[in-house]
Amino acid sequence: MLARRLWQGEPLLPRSALDLPIAALLVLAAASWLSSIYRDATVWALLRLFLYVAAFYLSLEMTESRRQTRRLIQTIVGMGVIVSFLGLVQYSGAPFPAFWGTGDPTHLNSTFVNYNHLGGYLAMILTLGLSVVLHRTTETVPIWTGALLLILVALCLSLSRGAWIGAFVAVEFTLVLSMLRREMSRFKIGILAFGLLLAAGITILGSKPMIDRIQTLKSPVNTEPAGRIAVWGGCADLIKKFPLLGTGLGTFPWSFTEVRPAGLTERYREAHNDWLQIVTELGLPVLLPLLWGLTALFRTGLLSFRTTSSRLCAGTVLGALGGIVAILVHSVSDFNIQITSNGVVFACLAGLVMGRYSWALPGQRRGGQIHHRASG
Numbered sequence: 001m002l003a004r005r006l007w008q009g010e011p012l013l014p015r016s017a018l019d020l021p022i023a024a025l026l027v028l029a030a031a032s033w034l035s036s037i038y039r040d041a042t043v044w045a046l047l048r049l050f051l052y053v054a055a056f057y058l059s060l061e062m063t064e065s066r067r068q069t070r071r072l073i074q075t076i077v078g079m080g081v082i083v084s085f086l087g088l089v090q091y092s093g094a095p096f097p098a099f100w101g102t103g104d105p106t107h108l109n110s111t112f113v114n115y116n117h118l119g120g121y122l123a124m125i126l127t128l129g130l131s132v133v134l135h136r137t138t139e140t141v142p143i144w145t146g147a148l149l150l151i152l153v154a155l156c157l158s159l160s161r162g163a164w165i166g167a168f169v170a171v172e173f174t175l176v177l178s179m180l181r182r183e184m185s186r187f188k189i190g191i192l193a194f195g196l197l198l199a200a201g202i203t204i205l206g207s208k209p210m211i212d213r214i215q216t217l218k219s220p221v222n223t224e225p226a227g228r229i230a231v232w233g234g235c236a237d238l239i240k241k242f243p244l245l246g247t248g249l250g251t252f253p254w255s256f257t258e259v260r261p262a263g264l265t266e267r268y269r270e271a272h273n274d275w276l277q278i279v280t281e282l283g284l285p286v287l288l289p290l291l292w293g294l295t296a297l298f299r300t301g302l303l304s305f306r307t308t309s310s311r312l313c314a315g316t317v318l319g320a321l322g323g324i325v326a327i328l329v330h331s332v333s334d335f336n337i338q339i340t341s342n343g344v345v346f347a348c349l350a351g352l353v354m355g356r357y358s359w360a361l362p363g364q365r366r367g368g369q370i371h372h373r374a375s376g
Helices: 002-007 019-035 039-062 065-090 115-134 140-157 160-180 185-205 206-217 224-241 251-257 274-282 282-305 310-332 340-353
Strands: none
Touching: 002 160, 019 065, 019 274, 019 282, 039 065, 039 140, 039 224, 039 340, 065 115, 065 310, 065 340, 115 140, 115 160, 115 185, 115 340, 160 310, 251 274, 274 282, 274 310, 282 310, 282 340, 310 340
């Protein structure tokens, strides 16, 4: 991408309204190395952050071509199908590669160490695929619907309550906004929603571990939420101690030992809340680029969805926004953004939201945009 843009005399990176928020985040992250309590960890976390930024700009570049946009969506959903299939093979007790491990046999975790992160990964992809199905022509809907059902079943069997809630909120977000488009068929939306609900219901009724997992939400002996709340209290203490600079990107496992509440029997390497963790590591100023970026992301995405006449563009933008909603909700109680695979998908979805869909408007010159986008 960089070589092609240099050869054609174009800016090194495609422009978007997220350029300045991303630059501000990178500056804060790099500056945190100076005050980091563990600089080696900060270096590795910086490399991961640069990977996310690269994934964002690469996906943003791919949206300039209709074919490349479709290829990116197919790749994301296709990976979700493969991971779901492998997880179902594992869950059924069939032979599974030893280097992936098996984890808890009552949970479907596929190639992930933690089933919650599998759930977060699939929730993003499910919402993207759902929106694409809603806006596609009828001849390809059955194939996509089958893929979505496979992903949905794997998501249910992951037993990740945070992923369930995130997926539910994201699907509702997607369906409601889809119904606001005049050309959308209410019947098609209703049938697809009923099919997903039926598949989820059958999966629940046929899985005792799933029923048990749902019942733990009201169980008086469920100590998991109490443990996370205690960790969040420790995060508040860290923020009070390092309000401006934080402890350094990627240093939470070491900084938390200073404020670890009494009674916690497990070692917490993450805060189980992405929002709190990034503030503990980079300080309160990081909230400015985060909120700035999210505002630009949703404003641009909703404007694109409302104004475009292209079904592919509308379905892509709405589905990507829905996937982002899913992970933002789930990140209140987990640390999906700290998982590289999930963070890369999140970055790709952000690129699809901010896409340069010049092909979506007939007669518009290549390289244009379908909506106004601030340069900063």
